[in-house]
Amino acid sequence: xxxxxxxxxxxxxxxxxPFDELLHGISFDIAVGERVGLIGExxxxxSLTATSVMGLLPETLAxxxxxxxxxxxxxxxxxxxxxxxxxxxxxxxxxxxEPMTALNxxxxxxxxxxxxxxxxxxxxxxxxxxxxxxxxxxxxxxxxPAEAALAFPHQLSGGQRxxxxxxxxxxxxPQLLLCDEPTTALDVTVQAEVLKLIxxxxxxxxxxxxxxxxxxxxVAEVCQRVLVMYQGNIVEDGPVGRVLTAPQHPYTQKLIAAxxxxxxxxxxxxxxxxxxxxxxPVTATPGTARPxxxxxxxxxxxxxxxxxxxxxxxxxxxxxxxxxGPPVIFNEVAGVPAISVRDLSxxxxxxxxxxxxxxxxxxxxxxxxxxxAEGQRFGIVGExxxxxSTLMRILCALDQPSGGTVDVLGQxxxxxxxxxxxxxxxxxxxxxxxxxxxxxxxxxxRDIVAEPLRNVGRAEALAxxxxxxxxxxxxADVMHRHPHQFSGGQRxxISIARALITRxxxxxxxxxxxxxxxxxxxxxxxxxxxxxxxYQLTLVFVSHDLGVIRHLCDTVAVISDGRIVECGPxxxxxxxxxxxxxxxxxxxxxxxxxxxxxVAN
Amino acid sequence: MTAINAQIPAATGPxxxxxxxxxxxxTLWAGLVLIGLVLLAAVVSLWWTPFDPEGVFSDSIxxxxxxxxxxxxxxxxxxxxxSILRGAQISLLxxxxxxxxxxxxxxxxxxxxxxxxxxxxxxxxxxxxISLAFPALLLAIIFGAIFGAGxxxxxxxxxxxxxPAFALIARSGTMQIMSREYVxxxxxxxxxxxxxxxxxxxxxxxxxxxxxxxxxxxxAVLAEAALSYLGLGTPPPTPSWGRMLQDAQGxxxxxxxxxxxxGIAIAxxxxxxxxxxxxxxxxxxxxMQVNR
Numbered sequence: 048x049x050x051x052x053x054x055x056x057x058x059x060x061x062x063x064x065p066f067d068e069l070l071h072g073i074s075f076d077i078a079v080g081e082r083v084g085l086i087g088e089x090x091x092x093x094s095l096t097a098t099s100v101m102g103l104l105p106e107t108l109a110x111x112x113x114x115x116x117x118x119x120x121x122x123x124x125x126x127x128x129x130x131x132x133x134x135x136x137x138x139x140x141x142x143x144x145e146p147m148t149a150l151n152x153x154x155x156x157x158x159x160x161x162x163x164x165x166x167x168x169x170x171x172x173x174x175x176x177x178x179x180x181x182x183x184x185x186x187x188x189x190x191x192p193a194e195a196a197l198a199f200p201h202q203l204s205g206g207q208r209x210x211x212x213x214x215x216x217x218x219x220x221p222q223l224l225l226c227d228e229p230t231t232a233l234d235v236t237v238q239a240e241v242l243k244l245i246x247x248x249x250x251x252x253x254x255x256x257x258x259x260x261x262x263x264x265x266v267a268e269v270c271q272r273v274l275v276m277y278q279g280n281i282v283e284d285g286p287v288g289r290v291l292t293a294p295q296h297p298y299t300q301k302l303i304a305a306x307x308x309x310x311x312x313x314x315x316x317x318x319x320x321x322x323x324x325x326x327x328p329v330t331a332t333p334g335t336a337r338p339x340x341x342x343x344x345x346x347x348x349x350x351x352x353x354x355x356x357x358x359x360x361x362x363x364x365x366x367x368x369x370x371x372g373p374p375v376i377f378n379e380v381a382g383v384p385a386i387s388v389r390d391l392s393x394x395x396x397x398x399x400x401x402x403x404x405x406x407x408x409x410x411x412x413x414x415x416x417x418x419x420a421e422g423q424r425f426g427i428v429g430e431x432x433x434x435x436s437t438l439m440r441i442l443c444a445l446d447q448p449s450g451g452t453v454d455v456l457g458q459x460x461x462x463x464x465x466x467x468x469x470x471x472x473x474x475x476x477x478x479x480x481x482x483x484x485x486x487x488x489x490x491x492x493r494d495i496v497a498e499p500l501r502n503v504g505r506a507e508a509l510a511x512x513x514x515x516x517x518x519x520x521x522x523a524d525v526m527h528r529h530p531h532q533f534s535g536g537q538r539x540x541i542s543i544a545r546a547l548i549t550r551x552x553x554x555x556x557x558x559x560x561x562x563x564x565x566x567x568x569x570x571x572x573x574x575x576x577x578x579x580x581x582y583q584l585t586l587v588f589v590s591h592d593l594g595v596i597r598h599l600c601d602t603v604a605v606i607s608d609g610r611i612v613e614c615g616p617x618x619x620x621x622x623x624x625x626x627x628x629x630x631x632x633x634x635x636x637x638x639x640x641x642x643x644x645x646v647a648n
Numbered sequence: 649m650t651a652i653n654a655q656i657p658a659a660t661g662p663x664x665x666x667x668x669x670x671x672x673x674x675t676l677w678a679g680l681v682l683i684g685l686v687l688l689a690a691v692v693s694l695w696w697t698p699f700d701p702e703g704v705f706s707d708s709i710x711x712x713x714x715x716x717x718x719x720x721x722x723x724x725x726x727x728x729x730x731s732i733l734r735g736a737q738i739s740l741l742x743x744x745x746x747x748x749x750x751x752x753x754x755x756x757x758x759x760x761x762x763x764x765x766x767x768x769x770x771x772x773x774x775x776x777x778i779s780l781a782f783p784a785l786l787l788a789i790i791f792g793a794i795f796g797a798g799x800x801x802x803x804x805x806x807x808x809x810x811x812p813a814f815a816l817i818a819r820s821g822t823m824q825i826m827s828r829e830y831v832x833x834x835x836x837x838x839x840x841x842x843x844x845x846x847x848x849x850x851x852x853x854x855x856x857x858x859x860x861x862x863x864x865x866x867x868a869v870l871a872e873a874a875l876s877y878l879g880l881g882t883p884p885p886t887p888s889w890g891r892m893l894q895d896a897q898g899x900x901x902x903x904x905x906x907x908x909x910x911g912i913a914i915a916x917x918x919x920x921x922x923x924x925x926x927x928x929x930x931x932x933x934x935x936m937q938v939n940r
Contacts, residue, residue, distance in 0.1 A: 443836045465838070472838030485829035489851035495830075499837035545833065
């Protein structure tokens with residue numbers, strides 16, 4: 048290795064499609080062994096940067112500028128496929144977001160790791176490569192590496208698969224490791240472990256790291272330096288600690304403010320990113336709607352801390368489930384609760400098992416009991432597979448429990464017929480996570496929003512749709528468009544409008560902001576908070592993100608493995624977690640202040 | 649359908665590879681041109697053919713192709729070119745009606761099965777598998793034996809025989825759409841199964857169904873020709889490509905060209921619909937995968 052020369056040197060990189068320039072001449076260096084984070088929202092060009100370095104740009108895009116790798120004489124942009132192939136997986140390696148699709152499902156993982164070494168002839172023979180593969184799997188902390196090497200990808204968990212990907216990337220001791228959203232598909236507690244592993248691996252071997260993510264917490268966890276991308280430009284470049292605490296560029300300032308769900312302005316609202324400071328407007332591509340600025344949502348409700356005093360008798364007791372203890376009724380409400388769940392369980396028969404063996408039974412929920420008071424903002428937090436989505440589906444009567452009782456607004460849901468639920472349906476509405484999948488692409492916005500209305504004439508329906516769209520901050524002229532003409536945040540507003548048009552009393556939100564960019568997330572959260580106040584809704588907000596729940600909800604239930612393990616006032620659960628699982632969860636989702644403190648140490 | 653993917657908010661950033669031209673260009677156009685030829689022949693022959701294709705002309709039997717009779721004449725002295733033009737009518741009629749019947753039967757069947765996973769779906773689809781295993785042509789022959797051979801019998805039998813393929817496609821599409829959140833939202837609003845099926849599912853699987861329809865159209869045209877060849881299709885004197893083949897068989901060694909012309913006509917129609925189907929598939933499928 049040459050001294051002083053940077054491992055990666057990118058100069059004036061421009062990438063353009065025939066219609067548009069997507070990267071506007073970015074330049075940066077990564078020193079030997081340096082850990083650099085590249086942060087930006089969707090469409091900022093961060094993934095494009097990584098694919099340019101790897102020489103994986105799609106053929107429709109043209110790149111100019113130079114990309115140099117230490118010790119390689121050629122410019123990577125002009126190097127031939129042959130040359131690039133000898134570098135990829137050898138001198139530089141990449142880890143992708145989704146480990147399930149990045150691994151070959153029909154090949155044992157040990158063989159896949161060994162293959163990387165065989166391709167580049169870094170091990171002498173098949174046997175040596177296999178032995179080395181097991182060593183590598185041990186280094187990425189897979190339990191029983193020798194056995195794990197014989198597993199197929201589907202037999203491993205998401206975190207374990209990502210560890211295999213890391214083993215493959217590190218197999219040939221690359222000088223440069225590129226990670227594109229390596230932990231976005233993982234649960235928060237797993238994410239923390241994988242990030243720590245990435246950090247340790249590259250530090251031990253002196254590998255330079257370029258970590259691409261939308262999540263500022265991820266960068267803070269692993270990197271020394273951070274590059275902030277915005278609309279195809281690098282707008283800020285500096286040490287993580289400095290960028291976190293004293294961002295220079297207006298975009299970075301707004302981004303960090305919007306990421307911080309624990310900080311609110313004087314009206315109790317999250318900082319949003321309406322950005323007049325940045326001159327260049329978002330270019331409207333043909334057939335897409337021009338992004339609108341922040342919602343002009345009804346704000347005659349003072350959403351300050353004093354409002355909490357007007358709420359029903361809170362706070363609820365802070366309780367936890369003891370191991371082998373008796374089932375607990377969490378958040379028990381005196382009087383008539385809006386939602387009352389007792390001994391709720393749901394089992395599934397999983398497909399498969401053996402060809403002739405009986406299908407194994409999976410417990411989605413086990414003996415869950417809790418209340419939600421009228422007007423309460425009740426958060427349910429848990430990781431994938433915890434049973435939180437099952438619970439949400441049952442609360443909306445989209446699924447039937449296997450045992451126990453569920454009463455919502457005095458209506459018993461378990462075993463109720465669709466006819467009995469008719470009134471319930473207009474009283475309980477739902478907002479989904481995926482802003483793409485939750486709106487029918489073949490319907491116009493007016494029909495989508497009007498869908499839940501019953502026995503309402505066309506003229507009145509249109510008037511109500513218009514009013515409802517205005518309430519979520521959209522103009523009336525969006526009514527005649529189709530969903531694909533809107534951005535993610537706008538689609539989520541349309542979803543919210545659809546949910547509220549029947550004037551429901553209970554709103555269930557399933558990861559309603561998880562698919563959104565940080566800036567849009569803050570806007571949608573503010574809007575939700577406003578509307579919940581204005582319509583006096585009882586809110587059940589399901590999420591994996593403790594930060595979002597902390598901001599929006601007054602009470603939170605932590606759900607793990609089909610059981611509520613802890614429940615209480617949000618602040619109390621956050622500050623004094625009782626259950627070990629909650630503690631793990633809280634430490635895996637640090638607040639912005641906590642992050643800055645960690646970086647400083 | 650316009651290119652709509654520029655805005656998909658994926659956490660990984662933009663995927664520029666999704667931009668670009670719509671798929672299926674050349675194939676689609678080739679299919680449209682071939683079908684256009686068949687359609688033109690059918691429409692023109694409604695009003696005009698060079699000679700009467702349904703009479704008997706003893707003075708012009710088995711003439712070779714020439715200036716007067718472009719493709720020659722057959723054993724009854726009829727102009728082959730006129731018969732080919734008129735035959736396009738029967739082919740298109742049988743194709744349209746058969747595909748229409750198949751779609752009307754198969755699509756609701758498939759949607760109902762797809763919307764009711766579990767016992768009902770299993771029951772319906774096993775029944776569907778059985779009818780799928782039963783050749784449409786054999787069904788048409790049986791129908792012909794029972795109800796008497798003729799164009800209507802052939803159309804109905806081919807329609808029933810190709811319906812299971814529609815049911816399969818409709819069911820798999822329905823199952824995909826049922827997992828979408830907009831269907832969940834509609835259910836959470838208390839919408840009936842009928843509403844969801846008609847307003848949400850049918851429009852969203854229509855792309856797949858159109859592809860299936862164009863492929864089935866080609867199959868029906870071919871099957872009609874086969875039935876007419878067997879004497880179970882269109883009765884004389886109405887010209888049909890399949891019966892022209894059958895008539896020509898007897899003169900295979902005297903006038904081999906007689907068997908070539910209807911063969912080419914059938915090939916053009918079937919190829920046209922298959923190309924159209926392929927082109928439409930290319931056009932619809934990428935969107936099916938990324939957009940939903």
